[in-house]
Amino acid sequence: MSRRFSILAPLRIAASLIVTLALLLPATQATSATSAAAEESIRLGFYSGARREWSRAEVRGTFDLWAQELARKFQIPVRIIHYDDTLEMRQDFLAGRIDGINADAITLVRQYKLDELAEGYATIMKGGWNLMLFTSKASGVQNLADLAGKRIVLLEEDQAGEMYLETLCLRHHQRPCREVFSDIQRVSTSNQALMRVFFGKADLAQVYGYGHDVAVEMNPQLGQSIRKLAEFPLRSLFLAFYSTRVDPTLRQRTIRIMPTLHTYPRGRQLLDIFKIDRLDVAYPAELQPVIELEREYQRLLSQFERKERRR
């Protein structure tokens, strides 16, 4: 059997790196206001995620190479600092040892305050990052109240998806998903997840919008055999933000330049490798839906735990 890899892990890394580069590139065109940049180079924190797999190292190597090439184009040295521990990256951020950070939305929401972050960039995918819950038309599931006893497929290492689904389970069934579904499977790609539904190996699948679009594009029959039950709007799962300590002038340059990354041949090539459509300007306020989801999830979870304790 071949190894199954999570698409999210390398995607997260790739997206993070790209937005890191996005932070970096404009900085190369102006004298950095930060002391670190003034001394030697721009330093950017990069959270690689918990899993350590070869594909991740490959992604790192690729991005390091591209960072050098693109930085050389703008004639300023860049240094990317990879973190496996988000707390460590948080400490360096607070200590001013890095000028910007990138991570997934959940990490950002849980470990950073919005007023610590300045504008940055988000990875934009064709089909979007919205979380979607699909069911097979043949499964008999009409709405979220029919989830009990069904088989569901989730994406591996998908904190945002897990949190959203748990919220749905707690909201509609007042219990966690492990008690709602008869079987919870995890696969590495949205396509795999939807195919399991298509081939009758599962009744539901939770995927991201871009994954759904890709799967349906690959096989329109698949799109005709499923129905969407729920959707959580998410502009981007992976974002990068400067520290508010970074010179606003530099940040403004970023805003002007980075949305055009995909117009550079090398930039387009880099984006294409990871099937990222483009980069776009992002603001910390865009994390607000995730913050609210997190709050609801925590609230419903507390309720459930209290019930359990009373029981």
Place this chain on the structure above:
Amino acid sequence: MTPPWLSVRLLPANRMFFRVFGVFGSLLLAMTILYGLLIIPLQRDSLLKVLYSQATTVSRSIIQASSDAMLTDDFGFVVEHNLQVLQNNKSIQSVLIVPRRGSALSIATSGWEMLQTAAAPIKPADYDVESYGIVTSPEGNARYRYITPIRFSGVSWGVMQIDFDTSEYEANIDEMYRQIAYISLFTLLAILPIGYFFALWLTRPIATISQAASRVASGELDTHVKIDRNDEIGDLSHSFNQMVQALAENRRQLENVNLDLEIKVTERTQELDELNRTLDQRVRDEVSKRKEQEQLLIHQSRLAAMGEMIGAIAHQWRQPLNALSLVTQNMQMQYLTGQQTEESMRALQDKAQQLIQRMSQTIDEFRNFFKPSKHSETFNLAQAIQAAADILEGMFKNHNIELGMDCPSDIELYGIPGEFSQVILNLLGNARDAVLTANQPQPKIFIRASLGQNQVQIDVEDNGTGFDPNTMHKIFEPYFTTKEEGKGTGIGLYMSKTIVENNMHGNLEAISMANGACMRITLPIKTSPVTG
């Protein structure tokens, strides 16, 4: 003055150069094309084998990786895995998996779909058959299709079809054609200078020698070829130079000989001029000599004939003379014994008178026979032969020579009878001498005449000494004789041949026989004057 390099022509004007150049170039080009024609099918097969090897490897890999998923109907994994395979291997266009149970999966880089098994292009009858090859779609797109059965533990699960992009294969073929075209082009380009210099190297010395040979042929014997090569052509030029030198030497010698000859010719011409001036006189002298010789011959011949005649008369007279002697003895005896009477005297006188009369008649006959007749006339062959035989009859009897004759009595010839009789007499006389010289116990002479078509053949055969092969070719020459001195004049046969061939337009030849000789006279039958 023209510089030397200008005298070198870029394209030598000799046919051999173009032939060598053409053959060399054609050969190289033909070999290149042949190489291409041979190598293309091999290369094509080799590329197809590579495709087949790739196909079997990919199919095994897919089946091995997807075996669990196939057995557990996890088609999602099968699709995902094949999509990965397609992504990682750009040469694969599509994969079609047709299970015996369930729906078929058609997977391509651009997407995948589920098909009803009945709609799949592979029929159940082909599930257990491996097949492969280049197929062309109705749109004209070629692809390499590999179909292999899917078996698990010997049980047929289904079949898999993999279509490979043939662009690389076609690119390789195109590249091969291009390379062959380049090689051919290179060969063509290479032929020009290489072939030019090769043909030049090969033909220039030959052309030089050829031109030199032409100059030599036109008489320029001072021609010298300078080819400094250590091969057959070098040897040829060396030999050529030697030959020209030898020719020059021979020519010099020939010129000397010619000069001598010219001198001699001049001398001879002068002599001839002198000779021409005296030629008329010489001819007259020669003719005169000839006439004298002929007269002499005629005279000698006549003397010989006279001798013959006298001999014949002597023989003819021997018997009557004896008889006359007996008559006179009887007269003497009768007188001495007194028995002589007038009657006996008259009887003896009559007897003597008869003998004398006979002798006189003999003389008349001989004189008539030898009387030179100068007029041609028709005469009887048998009578002419008999007349000659009669002349020699007495002589033959005297020597016990048997003379036979077989001659038709009705053969008429035209000519001078005396001359012909003289020929027969001459031949009989020679035959007589031959049989006598041979001391034959039974000497025989036979005259045989036979009539042929428009000619008559007269053979005079004898069983005498025959001809000596060493001198046979000379027997008709005048004054040649094999007889003892004083017995032959060497004129008889010469005169006989002259009479037969010149006067009677016939032929006289001598033929050797086993026991003797034969003189053959062949005469045309003419009863009127011979013309021409």
